[in-house]
Amino acid sequence: MSDKKVSMEDIVSLCKRRGFVYPGSEIYGGEAGLYDFGPYGVELLNNIKKSWWRANVQLKENYVGLDSAMFKNPKVWEASGHVGGFSDPLAECKKCNTRIRVDKELEKVGVTADEKMSEAELNKLFDENRDKIKCSNCGAHEFSEVKAFNLLVKSNLGDFTGAGDRPVYLPGEACQGIYLNFKNIVDTTRMKVPFGVAQIGKAFRNEISPRNFLFRTREFEQADTQFFVPPHQNKENYQRIKQERWDWYVNELGIEEAKLHWKKHDNLVFYTKEAWDIEYDFPSYGFDEVEGIHDRTDYDLSQHTKFSGTDLNYTDPHAGEKYIPWILETSMGMGRIFLAVMSDAYTVEDKGDDSRTVLKLKPELAPVKAAIFPLLKNKPELVAKAREVYQMLANEMQCEFDDNGNIGKRYRRQDEIGTPSCIVIDFDTLEDDTVTVRDRDTTEQKRIKISELSNLLNN
RNA sequence: GCGAGAUUAGUAUAGUGGUAGUACGCUUGCUUCCCAAGCAAGAGACACGAGUUCAAUUCUCGUAUCUCGCACCA
Numbered sequence: 104m105s106d107k108k109v110s111m112e113d114i115v116s117l118c119k120r121r122g123f124v125y126p127g128s129e130i131y132g133g134e135a136g137l138y139d140f141g142p143y144g145v146e147l148l149n150n151i152k153k154s155w156w157r158a159n160v161q162l163k164e165n166y167v168g169l170d171s172a173m174f175k176n177p178k179v180w181e182a183s184g185h186v187g188g189f190s191d192p193l194a195e196c197k198k199c200n201t202r203i204r205v206d207k208e209l210e211k212v213g214v215t216a217d218e219k220m221s222e223a224e225l226n227k228l229f230d231e232n233r234d235k236i237k238c239s240n241c242g243a244h245e246f247s248e249v250k251a252f253n254l255l256v257k258s259n260l261g262d263f264t265g266a267g268d269r270p271v272y273l274p275g276e277a278c279q280g281i282y283l284n285f286k287n288i289v290d291t292t293r294m295k296v297p298f299g300v301a302q303i304g305k306a307f308r309n310e311i312s313p314r315n316f317l318f319r320t321r322e323f324e325q326a327d328t329q330f331f332v333p334p335h336q337n338k339e340n341y342q343r344i345k346q347e348r349w350d351w352y353v354n355e356l357g358i359e360e361a362k363l364h365w366k367k368h369d370n371l372v373f374y375t376k377e378a379w380d381i382e383y384d385f386p387s388y389g390f391d392e393v394e395g396i397h398d399r400t401d402y403d404l405s406q407h408t409k410f411s412g413t414d415l416n417y418t419d420p421h422a423g424e425k426y427i428p429w430i431l432e433t434s435m436g437m438g439r440i441f442l443a444v445m446s447d448a449y450t451v452e453d454k455g456d457d458s459r460t461v462l463k464l465k466p467e468l469a470p471v472k473a474a475i476f477p478l479l480k481n482k483p484e485l486v487a488k489a490r491e492v493y494q495m496l497a498n499e500m501q502c503e504f505d506d507n508g509n510i511g512k513r514y515r516r517q518d519e520i521g522t523p524s525c526i527v528i529d530f531d532t533l534e535d536d537t538v539t540v541r542d543r544d545t546t547e548q549k550r551i552k553i554s555e556l557s558n559l560l561n562n
Numbered sequence: 563g564c565g566a567g568a569u570u571a572g573u574a575u576a577g578u579g580g581u582a583g584u585a586c587g588c589u590u591g592c593u594u595c596c597c598a599a600g601c602a603a604g605a606g607a608c609a610c611g612a613g614u615u616c617a618a619u620u621c622u623c624g625u626a627u628c629u630c631g632c633a634c635c636a
Binding site for chain 1 (some may be wrong): 563572573574587589590592593594595596597598599600602609610625626627628629630633634635636
């Protein structure tokens with residue numbers, strides 16, 4: 104038995120074929136950078152979220168969860184720097200296609216250009232000064248129009264006239280909701296610094312070029328934790344958090360450790376002290392980021408104090424000392440994790456002329472925990488008994504009933520969606536209430552009492 | 563967003579200026595006492611729009627989506 108090399112196309116094909124992931128708005132010709140999770144996809148996704156929540160909220164005494172509104176006061180995005188810094192006005196050289204930053208080039212020739220200016224205003228300034236600006240690459244003066252690439256997605260909440268006087272944004276990152284509620288959580292719960300807040304939320308970005316399946320999408324989900332610590336107590340916590348996150352991938356998601364590595368950021372934004380990514384070795388793409396772990400100092404709460412006018416200082420209950428807490432962040436892309444989990448589980452066993460595709464998911468993550476089959480579909484007593492067992496187990500876990508075709512086909516179908524156990528009702532079942540349980544990975548079966556099924560499967 | 567390439571059923575693919583096969587999958591029936599078995603039947607596709615043409619899935623142009631480079635990437 105040897106495993107074939109897996110490409111991303113194999114994963115994409117399986118995702119579509121088996122109902123894990125569909126291209127967004129497909130019947131209308133699709134929409135770039137959007138994907139829908141199908142029946143099995145949503146189960147897997149929810150199981151990943153459940154595992155993450157358990158590790159980051161349930162099992163941690165000093166972490167609490169949150170779910171903040173996606174729409175926020177527009178000033179939030181000014182404070183976060185997204186409105187200003189998330190936008191680059193660009194023009195393109197017609198000769199060599201090199202892009203220039205229009206605001207920077209204008210400033211070089213002594214013209215003040217505000218990056219908050221509208222496209223029309225920037226174009227007017229640009230047109231007036233085109234002669235003075237040349238392409239940094241080939242020296243030509245021929246440029247396309249200015250386009251502002253702000254990654255924030257605008258919306259029109261409460262803007263009934265469409266005039267856009269007060270632009271609102273979909274979240275460019277999910278974590279801002281945590282900063283906004285820091286004071287609420289301190290005031291209404293018994294959390295004391297150091298403590299953490301966890302949230303799973305959607306984020307939207309006008310990616311110029313969404314690509315690589317679920318890896319870079321325009322709408323995506325993030326799972327973030329923000330850990331608030333007293334100033335300068337970042338180092339020791341940072342190490343602990345790094346370790347905890349690594350362990351989650353290995354122990355809880357069951358990802359092969361050799362497929363993971365750390366990558367340190369060399370070019371840090373000014374407020375970040377340290378930043379490491381966990382990268383996964385994706386088929387076809389190679390290593391790329393699935394989660395970032397950032398030491399963000401007091402930047403976020405300071406900014407929100409400044410922009411909101413609300414004092415976000417924390418008063419230490421023992422020492423009475425006041426300070427803006429520092430933040431250690433973990434931020435994971437849910438779609439990327441989904442893709443990593445799928446890639447890691449995807450296995451093709453080559454057995455000569457026969458081959459078997461198996462999703463070797465950790466049982467906790469599997470979309471379907473158990474599939475129940477009657478050995479033969481034309482024996483009503485077997486079908487009835489199988490339905491009975493199915494009803495019993497469906498109370499406790501995600502199950503599937505299948506009497507289609509022959510038993511081998513049903514096994515293979517379940518293998519491909521990663522179902523850990525297949526339960527078969529045969530003639531012996533009718534005599535002594537035992538069934539066979541077939542293991543996904545070994546394909547071996549053992550016979551057990553129906554009354555012991557639940558126990559076995561739950562372990 | 564630029565450049566290049568691609569797009570035929572759910573998936574993977576063949577093929578043609580006179581509207582299309584194959585494999586697997588799917589549905590139904592029969593059969594079958596455990597690993598994609600067998601028999602029979604069935605549903606299902608030329609991405610979208612325009613042009614050329616007597617006739618376009620095929621040629622041309624545009625659009626969309628995907629892939630690969632570039633660029634971008636809190």
